[in-house]
Amino acid sequence: MIVADRKPLSEILDMITDRDKILIMGCKGCVTVCNVGGVKEVQILSSSLKIARKKEGRSLTVDQITIERQCDPEYIEQVKATINDYDAVISMACGVGPQFLSEAYPQQKFFPAVNTKFFGGATSHGIWEERCAGCGTCVIHYFDGLCPVARCSKSLMNGPCGGSSKGYCEISKEVPCIWDMIVKKKMEQGRLDDLLCFTPAKNWRTSRDGGPRKSVREELAI
Amino acid sequence: MNHDFEPQIIAFCCKYCAYAAADLAGSMRLNYPSNIKIIQVPCTGRVDIIHLLRAIEDGADGVYVAGCMEGDCHFVCGNIKTRKKVEYVKKTLSELGIEPERVEMFNLSSAMGPRFAEIANQMGERIRNLGPSPLNIKQAA
């Protein structure tokens, strides 16, 4: 799923500083699952913003809604009737949400309340880790299910570099060295030879480097 | 410090320990400030971040959660989970420029009537020293 973090309150407050009636929109998709933009977080943000405003002696009207997904026009359609009643709308979805909203409702101002971070999952409750970089050409099968593109700090295809120490990456003692994991897994499985062959330079055209991407499925497209 | 200031404080107390301790404090006739109002919850684990924020938003000058002793939670670990929620709310308040000390977590057993009164007095005193919630000052002005 997409993993995000909520922006600091000060940043969100700055966005809405001159607005008195806002709508906070949550999303029931990834951001609910990663505990950043579901009903609960919408309530917390709403209350926090109201507290901040009350402290300034100003009032703030906040309405809350959490829709199924902010990345589907049909769900976005649900707020059509009231969306322009607000001075601004804060989206707690990933970066997709406020953009879809902006496209659907060009008159309204949409602010992102979260920083969209990566594709990953929860390794335990409250801890999410990156697993995929969305490079467009999956190679994890060469590395026994461990992706060096997303998980090596340098995206090395022929790692590990000289900074690998005791299983951790040179950038932090808390970041595991994926190449250490790849090597150990290969060794355990007696397939170290796989790593002796040279992996040529990756084709990054399928990644973001190739420009904004689009996926067209002819058999589905109407 | 304003001597006329009577803070409003909400205490979320778990049924098995803190609420029972509050009853015991009463049966021991121990005095504490009358503007502490207890809301009973089955376990402090039921206390949600939004409950604490809502209290501040509504105008509470202080809010605290009182649960069982750590390790003795009637529901295993509700108090430990909620201690972290209290920390989150403290952080949120700091971000908003409100004294995080207005929110606190306490642990006590059902047998600790005097401790309940002590906590209530301590929290009352702390909030009195902090003065009214910034939310209330602006409103009054």
Added chain:
Amino acid sequence: MNDIKSGSNLEKVLKSGNFAFTGECGPPKGANVDHLKENLAFLKGNVDAVNITDNQTAVVRMSSWAASAIAVQEGVEPNFQMVCRDRNRLAMMSDVLGAYAMGIRNMLCLSGDHQIFGNHPEAKNVYDIDSMQLINLVKTMRDEEQFLNGEPIDGSPKMFIGAASNPFADPFEFRVYRLAKKINAGADFIQTQCIYNMDKFRQFMKMAVDMGLCEKCYILAGVTPLKSVGMAQYMAKQVPGMDVPPELIERLRGAGKGKFAEEGIKIAIEQIEEFKQMEGVAGVHLMAIEWEHKVAEIAQRAGMLPRPDIS
């Protein structure tokens, strides 16, 4: 291994069977090259080639190809370092061509320290290709006379291709295989990370020799003299992939205040003496960080002088 690939001094020294001795010099943090020239002067004649670092530890300095060109002007043979962090494949190839045109004949291909350590941690890194692929890229340009896309090069850069190896990084068992991989990718010579743990290095070299790697490639052992106990502790704790045994730190401490530097040099000289005898070791790479003026003394005391003149 005997065909001359670049004709650099370093290549010639190694191929003639001499025990090579290389030094290191960082480009300036500005356009003022006086200090660079001064340092090069200290090294001149005392080493076979000088590594010119490339934004070492991710701290911005003058571009390594420019500093290398200055070295050429000053009569010191540079070993032009290139990291994968700051350039994509286009920039790399154009820099290789430019460097060669400026008279640079040695190259060291590196991944580069992560930018988080440097003075622009907010930078976006590139890592279009990795060090292994860079080695291969330079080799392709040199031997195939092609760009990476297969298009022909008009005047291919004949570089003596170097690569780094850190015998002390983990997983240790894999290190010698990765060395082999680099050699297969096209490395002509290897410069190792600074060595302090001699036991582990001996073990590493034995594996390399057993695998026949030393017949395919020249291995230069990395030496950095310790200036102080503080530096030793810093290296031990803070520098990734560095292995400084506690006994060594104790030995340094035992020398007593004011005598740490001398003890550090003594240790370095002892190491060089051992490397001269060690099977598979073709030379020493002396990284005397901000101690360029001491290189002559160390070289002298280690019996590395005079440097052979093979022209």
Added chain:
Amino acid sequence: MSTKGTNNKVGSVMVVGAGVAGIQASLDMANAGYYVHLVDSSSSVGGLMAQLDKTFPTNDCAMCVISPFLVEVGRHLNINIIPNSELESLEGEAGAFTAKLKNNPRYIDSVKCTACGQCRQVCPVTAVNEFDCRLDLRKATFIKFPQAVPLSYTIDKNVCIGCGMCEKACLAGAISYSDQARFSEIKVGAVVLAMGNELFDPSLFDTYAYSRHPNVVTSLEFERILSASGPYKGHLMRPYDREVPQKIAWLQCIGSRDINHADHSYCSSVCCMYSIKQSMIAKEHAETPLDAAIFYMDMRTHGKEFERYRERAEKGSGVRFIRSRVHTVEPLDDGGLKLKYIPESGEVLEEVFDMVVLAAGFATSKDTKALAQRLGINLNAHSYAQTSDLTPVSTSREGVFVCGTFQSPKDIPQSVMEASAAAAGATQNLSEQRWSLTLTKELPAEKNFSEEEPKIGVFVCNCGINIGGVADVPAVREYAKTLPNVIHAEDNLFTCSQDTQENIKKIILEKGINRVVVASCSPRTHEPLFQETIREIGLNPYLFEMANIRDQNTWVHMKTPQRATDKAKDLVRMAVAKAALLESLPQVTLDVTQAVLVVGGGVAGLEAALGVARQGFVAFLVERSNELGGMALGLNATWQGEPVLPYVMQLIEDAKKNERIKIFLETEVGHVTGTIGNFTTTLKSANNPLDTKVINHGAAILATGGKEYKPHEYFYGKNPKILTHFDLDAAVRNNDKALKDSKIAVFIQCVGSRTEERAYCSRVCCIHSIKSALILKKLNPEMQIFIIYRDIRTYGLREDLYKEARQQGIRFIRYNKDNPPVIDSDNGQELKLTVKDHILQRPIEMNPDLVVLAAAILPNENKTLFEHFKVPANSDGFLVEAHAKLRPVDFASEGLFLAGIAHYPKSIDESIAQAKAAVSRAMRIVSKNTIAVDSVIASVNPDRCAACLTCVRTCPYNVPRVGEEGYAIIEPSDCHGCGCCVSECPGKAITLKHFTDDQINAKTDALFYIEASC
């Protein structure tokens, strides 16, 4: 009623005496499938406890803790309360008795009486109020106390002048002057005697001026003086001139431990503690500083948390403890009382007090003795029911059981324990008749209010003067009327009394109330009562909310009535706000696993397992070691001298032979899941943790026992002459010659007890020492024996041992905590003991051949086990019961019970009683096929669920799972109702019933006068 079964046993039981013990026994049996006839000579149930002000050591209000029991017994379908009656005779035999009762006239028909009180208002006659210990007056038509059950008036014919006023005034036509005593016969299968006891009458003591001076009162009189519902409404005054006393003295052992005046050589067990309690409460009540002094011989604070209570009185409240027996009380002209006494220092002192409280002990009444004789029950030398230590609740007549203070002097929790034990004993042989005579309650269908606007009724309690005496209750009531959705508000003297329950029901029906708020005491004690009341007229029990305006308001803010009133209003407003959002919750019932897990194979565990099996259910008996018997295997005899070993061996044999008992030796308890009625426990081999078994059970009894402290004091273990009690018992068993040859033997008390490290008294050591000393004396009459002690605590009838020891020439030397005896063992094996004699005030030296250390009793270490069951232990490591007074065998977690030394150090008879009591408590659960589970559980709204697994990961009990349908599922029967998942669910898909976000936030909003926005 239909009879089931083919034999002639009867499925009903009679309980004689409706004090706290009788009530407990009745409730246990009625809830376990037997019809109970509860007979009492008085007009109301409640006994002595109803007269008490507070109870030690928690200082709970006695009436507050007992009143839910009174109400429960009063409304119980299977308890037939027979007041004003005496058991004339008991014919037949165990299983099928015929009880003949004499039903004395009440002169007011309790069926017709509405307790409106009109008769009392018109009655011209005043008489002394016995309930208030004659300190107050009442009318000839009267009700014993406001919470009386049954709640109906009676006429005191001794003073009634027959004027006919009440008959005219009574609109119900309930008065019947011609009422006559009637006789009735009831068939019962067993009888429990719980007649209780009366207090010694100190008018026999001339030296204490009791009959001569009103300011000399008995302890019970003082209870009434302190009581908020007593003659002085809780204001501390002395009877002579209603002045506030500045100095009060308590004189201990009045009519106890005294054969000169009272012929009561025994100790009454409770007086030390109640005097401490009274002194502390009196100090709290006093508006000016009160000087309280307790004159005592030995301070007997041998119960759980008692020692700390005494510490608190002395150090915290400043109560003076003076070790001296006062010999005269001399009344002075101004109402003062001059006490002459000789304290430890030896000089004669005089001190004047404003009031003297005589700590009167227990005495068996003439009526009780006569009843015992009629029933053919043997009494012992002290006129208490004769029992054996090994069958502590069985009388000399089969099928007749005893509990409470008729068995021996004791405090409330011990009485309650025995009551349950007697209930277990009485029903043990009647199990085939279980449920044969019981009635089932037909509750009306629940009304559906979901479409209706909230209509809230608010009932504000005065709690006598507990609330009304501080807060302005009428103002609170009027305020409640102004709140949104409130359609009715009223105040009651006691909202919990039975007449108010009827009134509440009436009002609800009349006004169409669909949500009820009671502003009174704590929901912890009273919520179930009110919930049951509203359920009886078709309201779901969860359409109820309480405002705690007593325990958390008027008791806290007694000195600031205005604030208490304001706070009461706030709390009522908050409760009303939540009430408006309350929803009916369905009652879920589950099948019960009719088996009991017993943990611990000592005497308590064995008795519990056998008890369960004899009641007809399966018991799993789990023991960690490789043998059954526990600590008792090292004991020689009970305090009455009954041999322990044959008894334990018999128990073990019985347990092994019993088909219903599954014994697991060398086994430990692992993971425990489930709730009351259905627990699943993993048992694992103590030797191989991978060897596991899973058992299902409906209840569990923890009897994990204790052990003797291994002293590090006094060279224990370094010198063979220094033994502990268990060592000495072993030496006696082995006929160790060294014992007989000893010339000087010394017992040192409180080794490891009552210390900084271990503040509690180990309860059994004084008795064990004296018992052992007497055995040594028998072995060698020439032996010089010394017992070096701090307080001799031969409580109850055990005082006989102390008396005998002194008669046998055993010498008692007292020491202070700060000045313990010193042993010098430097000279090889020769011991030199030095102790300061308390009478001679100088050191005594001796060279004992034998030193016995009265080592503390410690609980066994079972941290992980307790964690598996999630049961609490106190700072000393003993398990903590649900309520120190009235639930001494239960844990706060339902379905779990405790017995034996794991609870507190106790003698073998007390362990046996508690084990039997635990069986009785467990029968309330496992005797039924189904059980209603708590409705306060988490439930998932599938539409909102993102199947994110947050609940799965955060539940402390691993209950939620994501089902095949793709949303979280929480099984109602597995949910413990903590709400952890609810507050973490990022989609707010889970709600905790009765504690929803809206309901919680509504309270907060209401405090700040914010209309509910949800």
